[in-house]
Amino acid sequence: MVSGKRRRVMIGCVTFETVKVSDPVVHYDTEHVHLIHYVRDPDSSSGKIYREFYEETKSLILSQGERTIYEHNCDVNSFPEMMREVTDILTKEYREFPNSDVFVNISAGSSEYVAAATIVSMMFKDTICFAVRSQGYTVPIEKIPEFYYKDGKPVGLCEATYPPVIVPKINIPLPDEGLVRGLRIYVNSDHRARNVISELKKEENNTA
Numbered sequence: 001m002v003s004g005k006r007r008r009v010m011i012g013c014v015t016f017e018t019v020k021v022s023d024p025v026v027h028y029d030t031e032h033v034h035l036i037h038y039v040r041d042p043d044s045s046s047g048k049i050y051r052e053f054y055e056e057t058k059s060l061i062l063s064q065g066e067r068t069i070y071e072h073n074c075d076v077n078s079f080p081e082m083m084r085e086v087t088d089i090l091t092k093e094y095r096e097f098p099n100s101d102v103f104v105n106i107s108a109g110s111s112e113y114v115a116a117a118t119i120v121s122m123m124f125k126d127t128i129c130f131a132v133r134s135q136g137y138t139v140p141i142e143k144i145p146e147f148y149y150k151d152g153k154p155v156g157l158c159e160a161t162y163p164p165v166i167v168p169k170i171n172i173p174l175p176d177e178g179l180v181r182g183l184r185i186y187v188n189s190d191h192r193a194r195n196v197i198s199e200l201k202k203e204e205n206n207t208a
Contacts, residue, residue, distance in 0.1 A: 013109025020108040022060035082116035
């Protein structure tokens with residue numbers, strides 16, 4: 001770890017991905033990692049698979065250097081629970097270490113986690129929300145029909161679904177359009193009052 005640098009923290013979610021969670025930890029040189037995952041029944045076959053993905057991701061992170069990993073075993077398929085969990089993590093981190101650099105990884109995990117983590121990270125102005133793209137895949141393109149097709153038709157990883165679950169609405173008011181237009185003019189101007197006023201009047205005439 002680099003001596004004298006600011007405390008760096010990352011939040012990620014583990015379901016069926018590994019390097020999408022572990023690689024950014026190395027890239028940003030984060031020393032404290034919060035890993036959210038969910039194992040409902042550890043003794044079941046599905047529980048074993050989820051646990052193995054978590055343990056492999058943890059192992060990949062620790063193989064790259066000394067880091068502290070915090071395990072959060074909670075329902076990644078529940079949007080309200082993901083909102084609470086990510087909010088609690090960020091609140092506690094900033095309360096105890098207000099000058100930390102906190103990164104939120106939305107590249108992997110359940111759709112509920114991704115949605116919740118994105119929204120919550122926007123509520124903490126200093127939080128850095130990021131995503132990474134896939135550079136390569138474990139299944140070659142020519143093998144996709146073998147794994148993701150059924151009866152000659154593309155199905156994907158998911159074959160059947162439960163009924164839809166409505167995501168609780170969060171009211172985030174849209175900014176005033178006039179203020180947005182005015183701010184855009186100010187940012188793109190030379191900040192001289194005379195020129196800014198002239199551009200504002202021009203914009204007003206164009207929208208009248």
